[in-house]
Amino acid sequence: MTDILVEFGVTSDGLMAARVDGIAYIAVPIRDGFSIASGWKLSRPIAEWTRSDVYGAEGAVADESAFRAFVADIALHVQQRNALGRIDTILRVSTPWGMSQSATIYADGIVFHSTAGHGGFKLDRARNAAMPSALRLSGGWYEEDAEWALVATGFPDLFTYREQTNADRTLRDWFPDAWEAVNGRKLSAGESFTRDRQHFGKRCFQPTSIQGMRSPTLFAG
Known part of the structure; x- marks a missing residue:
């Protein structure tokens, strides 16, 4: 299998980013980590990218290590997909x-x-x-x-x-x-x-014994 080119860097607005086989990924900070957004055919250097260059939602990661693992997984996926020879x-x-x-x-x-x-x-x-x-x-x-x-x-x-x-x-x-x-x-x-x-549905709707149950009150005067 041919190795896939993977680049890491930082965008012009200070965000972690990577490029895998022409697909761009930017880690956008959220409360509990980073949301990964993607874009297509960003040929400019990563240092010139901005948040507005990406749009697709790819999931979330906790930190930089997890972001790099995500990118590595994508690279392996692309490498394997290319090797499968789909037409x-x-x-x-x-x-x-x-x-x-x-x-x-x-x-x-x-x-x-x-x-x-x-x-x-x-x-x-x-x-x-x-x-x-x-x-x-x-x-x-x-x-x-x-x-x-x-x-x-x-x-x-x-x-x-x-x-x-x-x-x-x-x-x-x-x-x-x-x-x-x-x-x-x-x-x-x-x-x-x-x-x-x-x-959950089975637990919530288990039939209850009728014995000892009061009839529903249709009118309260």
Whole structure:
């Protein structure tokens, strides 16, 4: 794999910053650390950047060490993504979200489509049949917000370590049954947003014995 160029520096307004493969990151101070904002194609030296050059929200870190670790993780992700050899192209395909405007071929039979408003993966019949049954969606369409994690879990070798980690988190939160089926264990408290919400709902709405209960007062005179 070819090494990715990583630069660190300080912006003109005194903020920690870094550039990874053409993507800019600036650590903006917040109450409990730093919010990481990103921008694209900042060719100027880092010392000439300002807060207004970045806009995307990438998460938060506690300190400079954590910021450098975040940047290192991004660099590894870009390096691995480049090594995977994904092919960007245009395929005139109708998707559940409209006509495909651009596409990325991850492998034969696995294509990500972007439309004007949304996007997602299309798995051909053979690839979809190869998905574990707990992850498989009929029709082979997997939208980009959460269902993409089903594809990344089913074919992890086509995704970077960072993408695999994000997919695991997404699967835990939004498809806990699928995660448990694939991993062979139950999720514990705090491991899944959806599972915790389900448990909370069961606790709050447990049926109460009628014996000894007073009838509701409909009118108080």
